[in-house]
Amino acid sequence: MNLQGFFYICVVKRYIYFLFILLFNQLNAQKVVIYGQDTICSNNGAATVFLDFQNKGIPPYTVVYSIDNIPQDTIITSLNVYNIKTKIPGTYLIEYFSDAVNNGLDSISGSAFVKVIHKPSIQLFVSNDTISITSPKVSFHVTSDKVLKSQLWDFGDGSPITNKNNPTHLYSIENQTNLGKYLLSDLVVEDLDGCFDTISYYIFVETDHYFWLPNSFSPNNDNKNDKFCLYYDGIRDKSFLFNVFSSDGSLVYSTKDIDKIDCNLQKGWTGKNIKSDKLLLPDVYIYKLYFQDLQGWKYQKYGKIILSL
Template sequence: MAGNVFNPQQAGAGTHTLTYSYSDSLGCGTASRVITVNPLPTPTAGPNLTLCAYETQTLTLTGATPTGGTWSGPGVTPDGRFTPPDTKLRGGIFTLRYTVTENGCAASATRQVVLAPSPTVNFPLSVPECTNFPQYTGLAPFTCTFEPVLTGGSYEWDFGDGSPISREEKPSHLYTAAGTYTVKLTARYANCTVETSFVPVIVGDVFVPNIITPNHDTKNETFIPRFSCRPATLRVFSRWGTKLYETDNYRNDWRADNLPDGTYYYHLKDADGRSIKGWVTVQR
């Protein structure tokens, strides 16, 4: 008791006699009340399950105790018939709850169902878009972060460049050279092994041209530095240091309009602070 409040959890299961005492001008008195605290049931929901994502047939959940409880959760009926949700072969982890009520007291236990993703070829990569050069995943040196199709397993990542296997769940890998790399993941969920290939990682090299020919023949018309996937600032100077052009978001469109042929100097700096300087010749 805490004042006039009875806490059944602190009292525990059993029969408890509560006594109420009072006094007035005629003397003292007491009254008693018996309260029975029933124990909570102790259900178990049975062992966790691992299925394949393409398995969609309904199955009956077994192994839960005591009998007579009620199931709840994604894809399950109250009487324990579970239909795996359609995950479009990506898989998923689902938590089902088994609730038992005894003597007006309810308690629950959970059971996890893992739908292992189906083997997938050319699964998309979750990487930032190389906005300036969308034909590439990134430009070398390029760090790519990978994520499995489904968490909750053990992993072996092959980055396709001869580097050691990574067993991290979400590894980051540095590609130092340009090339096309096939990434493969072997993931294990309980007794289920899934091999997944991803869309190739295409890494371009950094290349800044040293000449443009803006003569309206549609070839090499503008200054297109393959420098960064990120927005970049471009400044162009004359050989005497006079600033002739500047933009905070260069769109590969500088063509030396209203400037004579000759050599000009540039300074590029992207949103990550990466910068490069050099010269470019304009020849019409």
């Protein structure tokens, strides 16, 4: 073999060796892929962008990524798949990558995209922020910078949750357990993009009372105004005392049981003398009413009752 042939063989072997080394490095090179496509609402959880370190290089891995070409903080991790939790919208790319041994600028691929949708901005308007037994109704109205798909209302008084838009609610306070307290009314809205927002409003339950009673009745059994009765609310039943006196000051009727003269129970005083159980003569009688409201305030009421036949 002449010198030229020997030189040619050496060149070929060296070329094959470099091809082998190149192929070996390609097969064993560390590679990172960035991927992910997520849409989130501005007030919800974070989006996820994935860094996938392939071919099992030598950790730790060092990565610098960018959002819309703006470099972010360096990430150093030994995880084969690293999750970037983010609420920043934009296109995510890798700017620099290496494992513990080699720089991997030639082994970068992929991109990720994050879209952030702004939540609806809502305002809640109420007709009144204080309710009572005599006035338990509140009207609600919601405005938003986005079109709302749904409204979900919890009025805080134990009534069923409703999905009515801009409702008027009659608060349930008959059980008197919420008197003198604040009721927390909650609203959850959803827009057409599927984003949610919540708002809360306190309604104060004022303790008040009312009663109504007529100034005349005619117990003549014609089924018209035959009984003297009253309508009431917000009164402590056990504090109640109702007395009726004749024009000469004699006690002709008395009861501590408010149910006995409750119009809602179809009850009432029939005009009979409490002692003789005989129907009283037509006349003008005087009543005195004593009671406490639900806060414990004491009241006395006086008035006239005309009994006619």
